[in-house]
Amino acid sequence: MVEAICKEIKMKRDRISGQIGSIYLGGGTPSILSEAALQKIFDAINHNFQVDAGAEITIETNPDDLTTQKLKELKQLPVNRFSVGIQSFFNEDLIWMNRAHNADEAENCIKRSQDAGFENLTLDLIYGYPLLTDAKWLSNISKAIELQVPHISAYSLTVEPRTALAHAIKNKKQTPVNDSQSAAQFEILMEKLTASEFEHYEISNFAKPGCYAVHNTNYWKGVNYIGIGPSAHGFDGQNRYMNPANNAKYMETLESNKLPEVVEELNLQDRFNEYMMTSLRTMWGTDLNKIKTDFGKDFFEETKHNLRNFEDKEWLIFDGDTIKLSQNGKLFADHIASELFIVE
Numbered sequence: 001m002v003e004a005i006c007k008e009i010k011m012k013r014d015r016i017s018g019q020i021g022s023i024y025l026g027g028g029t030p031s032i033l034s035e036a037a038l039q040k041i042f043d044a045i046n047h048n049f050q051v052d053a054g055a056e057i058t059i060e061t062n063p064d065d066l067t068t069q070k071l072k073e074l075k076q077l078p079v080n081r082f083s084v085g086i087q088s089f090f091n092e093d094l095i096w097m098n099r100a101h102n103a104d105e106a107e108n109c110i111k112r113s114q115d116a117g118f119e120n121l122t123l124d125l126i127y128g129y130p131l132l133t134d135a136k137w138l139s140n141i142s143k144a145i146e147l148q149v150p151h152i153s154a155y156s157l158t159v160e161p162r163t164a165l166a167h168a169i170k171n172k173k174q175t176p177v178n179d180s181q182s183a184a185q186f187e188i189l190m191e192k193l194t195a196s197e198f199e200h201y202e203i204s205n206f207a208k209p210g211c212y213a214v215h216n217t218n219y220w221k222g223v224n225y226i227g228i229g230p231s232a233h234g235f236d237g238q239n240r241y242m243n244p245a246n247n248a249k250y251m252e253t254l255e256s257n258k259l260p261e262v263v264e265e266l267n268l269q270d271r272f273n274e275y276m277m278t279s280l281r282t283m284w285g286t287d288l289n290k291i292k293t294d295f296g297k298d299f300f301e302e303t304k305h306n307l308r309n310f311e312d313k314e315w316l317i318f319d320g321d322t323i324k325l326s327q328n329g330k331l332f333a334d335h336i337a338s339e340l341f342i343v344e
Contacts, residue, residue, distance in 0.1 A: 001247065001251065002033070002037045002040055002041060004250060004251040004254045004255075005041055005044075005228055005229050006040060006041060006044035007254050008228050008229070008254055008259065008260075009041075009044045009045060009048055009049075009228055010044065010047075010048050011254075011259055012048075012226050012228070012234075012259070013048040013049065015224075015226050015234070015236065016049065016224060016225075016226055018050065019050045019051065019052040019055075020045075020049050020050065020051045020052060020055060021052050021055050021056070021214060021218070022055055022056045022057070022058070022214045022215035022218060023045065023051070023055060023056075023057045023058070023078075023215075024057075024058045024060075024215040025038075025041075025057075025058065025059045025060065025079075026058065026059070026060035026083060027060070027229075027231060027232070028060075029060060029061065029062055029065065030059055030060060031059055031060065031061040031062065031065040031066070031070065031074075032065060034073075035073035035074075035076060035077065038059075038077055038079075039076075039077060042077060042078055051078075056080065056081055056120075056213070056214040056215060057078050057079050057080050057081060058079070058080075058081040058082070058083055058122075058213070058215060059074070059079045059081075059082060059083070060082075060083045060085070061082055061083070061084050061085070061109075062084075062085050062099075062100060062101060063084060063085070063086060063101040063105045063106050063108075063109040064100050064101040064105055064109075066082075066084070066109040066112060066113055067112075068112060068116075071112060071113060071116040071118070072116070074118075075116060075117065080118075080120055081118075081120040081121070081122070082113055082118055082120075082121050082122070083121075083122050083123075083124070083153075084109065084110065084113075084121060084122070084123045084124070085099075085123075085124050086106045086110075086123040086124055086125060086144075087099060087106075087124060087125060087126045088103075088106070088125065088126065088132075088140055089103050089106050089107060089139070089140050089143045090103055090131075090136055090139075090140070091103045092131060093129070093131050093132065093136070094106070096129070096131050097126070097129075107143065107147070110123065110147045110149065111147070114148075119150070120150065120151075120211070121149045121150070121151070122149065122150075122151035122152065122153055122213065123144055123147075123149055123151075123152060123153070124153045124154070124155065125140055125141070125144065125152065125153070125154045125155075126154070126155055126156075126157055127140075127154060127155075127156055127157070127182065127185040127186065127189065128156040128157045128177060128178070128181055128182030128185055128186075129157040129177065130174070130175035130177075130178075132181075132185070134184065134185065134188060137185050137188060137189075138188060138192065141188070141189060141192045141193065142192070145192075145193070145196050150207060150208040150211035151205070151206070151207045151208070151211050151212075151213060152193065152198065152205075152206045152207075153204055153205050153206075154186075154189050154204060154206070155204050156182040156185075156186065157177055157182070158177075159176075159177055183331050186330075186331065187331075189206075190327065190330070193206045194206075197209075199212075199283065200283060200330075201217075201282060201283045201284075202216070202217075202220060202281050202282045202283070203281045203325075203330060203333050217282075219278070220278045220279065220281060220282050221278075221279075221282075221284075222235075222237070222274075222275060222278065222279075224236050224237050227241065227242075227243065229243065229250070230243055230244065230245055230246065230247050230250040231243060231244075231245040234261075238265075238266060238271075239263055239264060239265050239266055240263075240264040240266060241261045241262070241263055241264075242261060242262050242264065243260050243261050244260055244262075268295060268296075268299075269342055269343070269344070271295070272291070272295045272299055272342055273341045273342065273343075275290075275291075275294075275295075276303075276337050276340050276341060277334075277337045277341075280323065280324075280325060280333065280336065280337050280340070281325075281333055281337075283324065284322075284324075285317075285319065285322045285323050285324035285325075286322065286323045286324075287321060287322055288300065288303065288304075288321040288322070288323065289321050291303055299342060302342055303340060303342075306339065306340050307323070307340070309339060310336070310339075313329075314326055314328055314329075315328055315329030315332060315336055316329055316336070317329075
């Protein structure tokens with residue numbers, strides 16, 4: 001797999017010109033790779049691309065992976081940021097989620113990482129699941145603040161089709177997800193973190209000033225990026241490139257000196273709708289002037305027309321030529337964006 005990843009990196013060396021400002025190893029758990037395997041990937045990146053000396057280099061990890069030995073290994077690599085899948089600081093919740101780590105590991109892995117010199121950490125939390133009372137949720141948020149991490153990502157539990165949880169809910173062996181609970185806990189999250197001087201810079205993401213995730217922010221702002229590995233996707237400003245999820249198919253295609261990707265050609269309407277969805281989720285909002293410049297007068301006029309549907313609702317803030325979500329609007333972000341989509 002590592003050989004295949006390095007080969008794909010080489011084959012895509014012309015996809016981006018100029019210096020790379022962020023590298024993100026994630027989707028799955030790349031921290032299970034050995035130091036030598038990870039170094040081989042970084043060597044391939046550095047050989048084929050120009051990486052900025054101050055680039056943000058993030059690796060996704062599970063708490064149980066961050067042992068003292070693993071931290072020593074990661075210290076030898078260019079990695080300078082961890083994304084840690086904490087999810088909860090309660091044992092019963094972690095068991096319910098079928099997580100491999102326990103509550104002690106959730107807390108101790110953060111402290112160990114900080115002691116090892118990794119201060120730029122982000123941790124993931126989940127809310128809106130049946131076991132999570134508001135009191136427990138507030139405790140999880142407070143613990144994250146207490147650990148002095150500069151970035152927190154929080155996601156409402158979603159039930160994906162054809163999963164064990166979906167099957168259990170269908171057969172009444174698990175309590176269904178409650179939208180009202182999720183909304184209330186999202187409001188608790190916003191109130192508690194903003195009171196602790198975190199900036200709510202994207203619907204699911206909160207950061208101390210200046211500690212926004214460079215990689216994810218680039219994605220929301222429509223910056224081009226390359227995806228490497230099974231299931232990865234990339235974007236060149238016009239088209240999206242998607243790799244197969246099947247590991248064997250991915251490696252087999254590269255062995256035959258072909259890129260294992262499917263190209264999705266995005267038309268002007270697709271790109272507009274994507275811009276609307278991603279920009280509206282951020283604290284920077286949607287720029288009406290950009291719509292006029294990048295997509296044309298017709299898209300600009302239709303957007304202005306569609307915005308009239310929200311004039312009486314306090315869901316949007318009109319800041320000059322920029323549209324932003326209000327505090328209440330953040331509860332309906334996906335709905336608002338879909339109402340502003342332009343469809344044939």
